[in-house]
Amino acid sequence: MKQQLRISLAVSLVVLSAAGTSWARRISPPRSITVVSGRVVRVSDGDTVVVLEENSAGQKTEVKVRLDGIDAPEKSQPFGEYCRKKLADRVAGKSVQVKVRKEDRYGRSLGRIQIQNEGVGLTDASLLQLEAGCAWFYRHYSKEHTPEDRRAFDKAESRARSSKVGLWSEPSPTPPWDYRKFKGQKNNKKKRRSKTRDPRQIDSAE
Numbered sequence: 077m078k079q080q081l082r083i084s085l086a087v088s089l090v091v092l093s094a095a096g097t098s099w100a101r102r103i104s105p106p107r108s109i110t111v112v113s114g115r116v117v118r119v120s121d122g123d124t125v126v127v128l129e130e131n132s133a134g135q136k137t138e139v140k141v142r143l144d145g146i147d148a149p150e151k152s153q154p155f156g157e158y159c160r161k162k163l164a165d166r167v168a169g170k171s172v173q174v175k176v177r178k179e180d181r182y183g184r185s186l187g188r189i190q191i192q193n194e195g196v197g198l199t200d201a202s203l204l205q206l207e208a209g210c211a212w213f214y215r216h217y218s219k220e221h222t223p224e225d226r227r228a229f230d231k232a233e234s235r236a237r238s239s240k241v242g243l244w245s246e247p248s249p250t251p252p253w254d255y256r257k258f259k260g261q262k263n264n265k266k267k268r269r270s271k272t273r274d275p276r277q278i279d280s281a282e
Contacts, residue, residue, distance in 0.1 A: 112139050112174040112185065116167045122148025122159030122210050123202075124184065125167060127174060141174050142184040143202045145221060145229050146211035147252050155243040159210035162242075166204055167191060173198075177220075206232035209242020212251055 114129035123143040130136045148163075149156040167189065176187035189201035205211040206229060213229040221229070236244050243249045 110176040110185075110187075112141070112176055112187070113171070114139065114174075115171050116169060119160060119164040119168050121151050121156065122163050122205060125163070125189070127172065139174070140184045141176075141189065142180055142182075142186050143205065143211075144177055144186050144188050145202045145214060145217075145225065146205055147214040148205060148211040149243060149249075150252050150255055153250065153252065153255055154246065155210070155249070159205065159208075159242065162208050162210045163201065163205060167201060172201075203228060203232045207236055209236040209239070209244045216253065 112127060112129050114127040116125050117128045117138070118126040120126070120140075123146055125141050125143075127139045127141055128136055129139050148159045151157060151160060170191060172192075173190040174185065174187040175190065176185045178186050180186045190198045191201055191204075193199055202211070206213060211233075213233045218226050218229075236242060
């Protein structure tokens, strides 16, 4: 009888310990935000910039930043260059603060760029691009954002859609994620065709 009680008690402790660990995971604080301060030295496209950061020792580092929460047209898409210029007009050469949330799979810092504007205070580059009709709210990763941020992104995109500004002036613009997928499939087909070519054709072509 005593042995059965000891076994029951041990099992209960294991269950409670596991439950406690699970609960701790659920209430653990979100990943800390890193702040990068510097000057924007390059604007690659409608959602990617390079910030030159300088530390207290005077050492300078280029940080490639991908605007968090949005996806802008690729440069080879309609409005790609227009949206790059729109972002450049807002941030190029300016001192900014970037609230970096994490690093993406390409090694870019994923963050929200805060721009200091006279008489307005800090404005958010991701929201400005959405309002200008220069980006989509990247809903695929919406769960990574707070409910407040999701609402802000959604409203900014909705206003641009309603006003038909930027890329929304077209009846059905292609989202960049679909464009990249199609482009990737097209490139894969080309690679497969080149591998299956007759060697005699390759020799004659050369």
